[in-house]
Amino acid sequence: MMTNYKAPLRDIAFAMSEVCDYQAHYERLFGADHASPDLVEAITGEYARFCENVLAPLYRTGDEEGCRWEGGQVHTPPGFKAAYDQFVAAGWPGLACDPVHGGQGLLRSLALILGEMSGSANIAFTLYTGGLAGAIETLAVFGTEEQRAVYEPPLIEGRWNATMCLTEPHCGSDLGLLKTRAEPADDGQFVISGTKIFITGGEHDLAENIIHLVLARLPYAPEGNKGISLFIVPKLLPVGEALEPNGVSCGSIEHKMGIKGSATCVMHFDRARGYMLGEPNRGLSAMLRFINASRVRAAFQGVSHAELGFQKSLSYARDRMQMRSLSGPTNPEGPADPIIVHPDVRRMLLTQKVFAEGNRVMLHYLAQQLDVVEHGVDDAQRRCAERRLDLLTPIAKGFATETGFEAANLALQCFGGHGYIREWGVEQNVRDARIATLYEGTTGIQGLDLIGRKVLANQGAALREFCDEIDAFRETSQVRSALVEHCRALSELTTEWQALARQISQRAATDANEMGAASVDFLMYSGYVCLAYFWARSAGAALSKARAGGDGASFYQAKLKSADFYFNHLLPRSRAHAAAIGNGGASIMALEEAHFAF
């Protein structure tokens, strides 16, 4: 009854090669012979098969069975261990890792692009592997040679797993409040004590060891964000070839709305042995690198959820017969027409499709910036990519996850009442998708990050630079008649976007709350502008092939039509956000706290 996930390889290839020119990107960083198109295609296809054949069949059962906590042990759902073993055996954990420590040295963007597929096939499973990549990266950047030598190889193999331990019961968004203590031990190492919550994969039965990267405070550390250090705290301490117990235990797991196959753990550190990673009191900035990469990964989940819902609802809309087309029966022999003939069903399907495909292109672009930051040939190139990454990460995280959730709900809506029943799996997609706007920084946190740190802090320079990129695209594209309307819209948007930023800046100069009041509207507005740009680029990439005709042309014609739908039916939402920003924050702040309810 339930549609099986099919990896959208054709569209991933379009985003990768035809819009973002992956091959040129590779060559720019490594020269011509680093990763051939054939190799990239083979890797992508292989991972697609793993997602379709191994992960997708565990999607529903993982939700139904969930994780079990028994006396400190966490049992993942049936089948997860075998799937993890296959994941490890195929070498997937090390795809984008340093070859010196056993990795394959491919680009980070490729790992992220693959992650979209596992996010669709089985997001709960995927969360056991996402933290791994982030931890390896953090070790690679901040670890000593010795630390890297001890921890990287088993993590890259996937024999060991890893977590990030940030949140505590009284602090999530505001890490400056954290209380976990790190006391110096006699041998120069540390003793870690405290409780962390919401630790994804904090304890489970998939790997032989789990390496926790823990934020904690040294004695006499400054208060707030500047007194936080980062520590490696293994579940089991590597002592020679042996693994010995450490003071790390899982107190319970959370009962959640969704992602039930992912163990969300309460972790107790009870005088556990820890090793400092990076410099004292600089833990939060070390973690920030990890956090930013996690945000890009979470943004990809918005695409995963939109794509999965789209596939399920498209399949249902083609099969389900209900009522006649308003313009005359399309299936006169049958009792009714398939519901895909109804304009509002098409609107819901197109909205999902256009968010999935548009956000996919945006994220491929963003993932390439990550590559350039890591491997760029010169400083100017790296710094430019860093500015782009800084600006677009909160937009992408906020916008792709919000619209991913909207898309998941539209998929359910296409099913009518049937969508509310568990067996179709489409309500699970809604529940699973709901976490994405919360973790790795809520949409509100992304909004503040965007307007405060990424736009106003540099007087709009990063925004101007990106608008210049859009304007440059527009100038070369507006001569193509099929793109004239899109380019006209882009021209107005880049002007308005910067004007809105200036308006917020001016108001915030006398009332800092104006920044917060506008933040999420500004984020969503920015998302709609970005998608306009990436849909215009997609249309530009499709145009000549769409006109060439022949068998392959219909794919490109669909791109042009999808772009039209975006500009006509979704981009107008930018009007609402711009107007809300224009109206200022006064009516948000006017109500006294005591008067919210009577």
Add this chain to the structure above:
Amino acid sequence: MMTNYKAPLRDIAFAMSEVCDYQAHYERLFGADHASPDLVEAITGEYARFCENVLAPLYRTGDEEGCRWEGGQVHTPPGFKAAYDQFVAAGWPGLACDPVHGGQGLLRSLALILGEMSGSANIAFTLYTGGLAGAIETLAVFGTEEQRAVYEPPLIEGRWNATMCLTEPHCGSDLGLLKTRAEPADDGQFVISGTKIFITGGEHDLAENIIHLVLARLPYAPEGNKGISLFIVPKLLPVGEALEPNGVSCGSIEHKMGIKGSATCVMHFDRARGYMLGEPNRGLSAMLRFINASRVRAAFQGVSHAELGFQKSLSYARDRMQMRSLSGPTNPEGPADPIIVHPDVRRMLLTQKVFAEGNRVMLHYLAQQLDVVEHGVDDAQRRCAERRLDLLTPIAKGFATETGFEAANLALQCFGGHGYIREWGVEQNVRDARIATLYEGTTGIQGLDLIGRKVLANQGAALREFCDEIDAFRETSQVRSALVEHCRALSELTTEWQALARQISQRAATDANEMGAASVDFLMYSGYVCLAYFWARSAGAALSKARAGGDGASFYQAKLKSADFYFNHLLPRSRAHAAAIGNGGASIMALEEAHFAF
């Protein structure tokens, strides 16, 4: 840990008495001495206590335990039977029913207004009582005297319960396809055979009997909607004082995303005895009365979910300390400020508040139209109310449930990651709220009903008449300086609303799909206009009391500020819907069905 529901009696009284002038409405229908303000207040307060003390404590356990199906029997969650017994003992089922058959003869609007509270306290429980009211009403209108005498008294007592059986596996929105058969029996009655799905309360352990109102086809009935008849099919047949088995059984219950305490049943009718209700082949129009009332009831659930989420998130936002206010600490002694100081948290709280309170007023207004249709003193009055009810029911159902779901999600968002954990009950509210945009006609069905049957079918006359009402309010209100801006907006909106309807009509004349393509945008646009009207009326009702000062003034000042927030931050969304309508349906219809995915 979880906030308990508190009935918003102050705000219900405001909507009821101060905006909608309930007392004048009563007097207009029944004369001065029918129901005193004291009586109405006493009833409302009593029901509020029942909701707070009996239903709310079963909210979480009902979700955790759910219903159990065992060999055809359905067991409701622990506590539901005792609560139902109290509901019956207090006489609540008969509140708005005919005194001749044991009812209390109060107005239907009062029952609906009370229903909002039980919908917040425990929507799953409430669904066992909602169908009861609808069935009693249908019997009252279409039943013979004999049928009324047999069925109404035990239903009004609540000793028996009732369902509506419409949906079948292959037809939901399109009832014309239904297959359940009704064959004449020798004694002039009928034998019913077929399977119905999604039957709310189809089988359970709350009442001694369940009366099913079943849509079925007579032999040789015309195809489609015009060949459907309505039948009374009791679970147990009343034979004298005894109850004897009938061919009715529950084959299974659905496993759903939410409302888990409500049994959603597959019902088999296997040569069950049935009695025709109303005329042959007129079943669908008989059912329509019921369906319309159910839609108003479902619309109230949008308020229920928005109110519940608002209460939970407001309480959390006052307690949770995280980060400092952008404009300087408000809680300098504490480790951080309560998150309600943050503008974006306020934006999320205000959005919920303004949807809950605005939709509440709209629905009180709508419920009064139901009263007038039923009890209006002359034909002209009744017909005017009917036109208003016809026009506003799809808007209210679609808009209040969509915004109710949005509000439920914003409540969860205020909690950050904690909202995703089951123990707070705020994710349950999201899951429970998700059904409301699906049942009693999806939002898409409401959209088609609105633009097709309610606007274009009468050449916009009903819309014009309602716009005239808005304009009349505006003309008398715009002289009040505090309302000038709201009135200016209303003036533009009533003009634009009718212009959009004309535009759709003109396009639909040559392409019927234009109607479907615009339908949901037109519905949501209409909702934002209606809420602008009802918020302007609320502000108008609050204005002089807000200025009077004194202890009570802060409630009214909050109304004025909430109205400002609505006009500045939510009404701008009408721009997006108007623009999408203006851009027409071409880009919705352009993509060939085969090219939705490759």
